[in-house]
Amino acid sequence: xxxxxxxxxxxxxxxxxxxxxxxxxxxxxxxxxxxxxxxxxxxxxxxxxxxxxxxxxxxxxxxxxxxxxxxxxxxxxxxxxxxxxxxxxxxxxxxxxxxxxxxxxxxxxxxxxxxxxxxxxxxxxxxxxxxxxxxxxxxxxxxxxxxxxxxxxxxxxxxxxxxxxxxxxxxxxxxxxxxxxxxxxxxxxxxxxxxxxxxxxxxxxxxxxxxxxxxxxxxxxxxxxxxxxxxxxxxxxxxxxxxxxxxxxxxxxxxxxxxxx
Numbered sequence: 330x331x332x333x334x335x336x337x338x339x340x341x342x343x344x345x346x347x348x349x350x351x352x353x354x355x356x357x358x359x360x361x362x363x364x365x366x367x368x369x370x371x372x373x374x375x376x377x378x379x380x381x382x383x384x385x386x387x388x389x390x391x392x393x394x395x396x397x398x399x400x401x402x403x404x405x406x407x408x409x410x411x412x413x414x415x416x417x418x419x420x421x422x423x424x425x426x427x428x429x430x431x432x433x434x435x436x437x438x439x440x441x442x443x444x445x446x447x448x449x450x451x452x453x454x455x456x457x458x459x460x461x462x463x464x465x466x467x468x469x470x471x472x473x474x475x476x477x478x479x480x481x482x483x484x485x486x487x488x489x490x491x492x493x494x495x496x497x498x499x500x501x502x503x504x505x506x507x508x509x510x511x512x513x514x515x516x517x518x519x520x521x522x523x524x525x526x527x528x529x530x531x532x533x534x535x536x537x538x539x540x541x542x543x544x545x546x547x548x549x550x551x552x553x554x555x556x557x558x559x560x561x562x563x564x565x566x567x568x569x570x571x572x573x574x575x576x577x578x579x580x581x582x583x584x585x586x587x588x589x590x
Contacts, residue, residue, distance in 0.1 A: 331355075331436060331490050332362040333483050334415075336400050337446040338379060338392075340365045342476045352484060355493040363483060371396040371403070380449055389450035397445065397456050408441050416440045417462040420478035421447060422471060424464030427482065431465065435482065436489035444482060446475030508557050510549040512542040544570040551580055 335343065343365045346352065355361030369377040373395070380390040401417060408415050416438060425431075435442060445452075445462060456462070467478050487493055515526045529541045547570055550557050563571065574580045 330360060330362060331438065331487060332441045334404050334441055334443045335363065335365045335446065335479050336368050336397065336443065337365060337476055337479070338368050338448050339474065339476055340367045343480065346480050351488050351493055355487045355490060358492055360490050360492050361487045366400060368396045368400055371399040383450065391450050392448060392452040394453035394455045397452065398459060401443065401460055404441070404443055414440045415443045417443045417445065417460055418482065419445045419447070419462035419464045420467065420475040420482065421464045422466050422469070424466040427465050427467050432485035433489055435486035444479040446479050448474040508561065509546045510554060512545040512549070540570070543567070544574065547571055548574050548579055
């Protein structure tokens with residue numbers, strides 16, 4: 330079972346998301362557990378103060394180290410009492426990029442994954458110095474807090490746990506599972522505004538459909554995210570499909586071509 334413990338100042342942000350769709354299904358099936366902990370419960374003063382002004386001056390407030398250190402210690406002790414350990418993850422712009430591969434690592438994790446949600450102008454640096462959390466970033470932008478990134482991490486990992494999705498093949502075919510963007514999808518009706526579903530998808534010819542989808546995935550990745558193809562070793566089939574796209578004028582620049590097999 331995949332377990333997340335979330336440390337946050339705003340626990341109310343999680344229930345509306347966790348109560349729907351695949352995250353709810355994963356919890357109902359006993360494949361996923363998410364426990365949300367209010368950092369204010371780990372303060373020592375009666376006013377439950379979790380932030381203070383930064384030393385040296387400056388705008389905004391900084392999250393205090395003590396509540397975070399106490400919360401992590403409590404979760405670590407709880408895990409150790411059950412013969413487990415924790416993996417501490419801290420969403421922050423300073424971190425490594427969050428990728429599908431990282432989500433797969435989380436999905437296979439047997440430790441409790443503790444996600445620390447920062448807020449305000451950040452956390453006291455002594456949290457990093459003491460706990461050395463695993464820092465991860467969703468991209469080069471700034472949010473008001475770590476709650477939304479935490480939900481993204483949970484969602485991306487949970488859907489990779491066997492049994493959470495209704496159709497396991499969905500995980501294998503979607504974007505980034507093979508370092509490619511997903512092929513275009515269509516559903517009924519067969520025509521909208523003069524735009525028809527490609528004939529091959531109506532043919533019932535499974536191999537032709539597979540090749541069309543692979544070709545479209547290569548094309549979409551080449552056009553929209555060429556960085557994903559950098560240094561990629563193409564199979565002979567993929568190289569042939571790229572050559573077809575070039576000859577059809579659907580791709581205009583040569584790609585780096587290396588074959589395997």
